[in-house]
Amino acid sequence: MIKIIQQREKCIGCNACVEIADYRWRISTKDGRCTLIGGVDKKGFFSVAVGDDELQDNLRAAENCPVNIIKIIPL
Ligand code: SF4
Secondary structure: OEEEEEEHHHOOOOOHHHHHOOOOEEEOOOOOOEEEOOOEEEOOEEEEEEOHHHHHHHHHHHHHOOOOOEEEEEO
């Protein structure tokens, strides 16, 4: 298992993470920022625990996020 964490308020809506893992990321039509699908908000940091099968994609998403707001933590 891994935990994906996103500091959502700093998202610039660039779409990079969506292009890599559209099953986990989606641009919100409400504010143009990216939503971590399944994520739970804790003081602006959204997080979700997922299986290792999502590790590689989301590591790439984290590396490609231009504002560096995606973190991946092993559980
Ligand atoms: S890659 Fe980063 S800045 Fe771009 S949409 Fe995803 S979370 Fe937002």
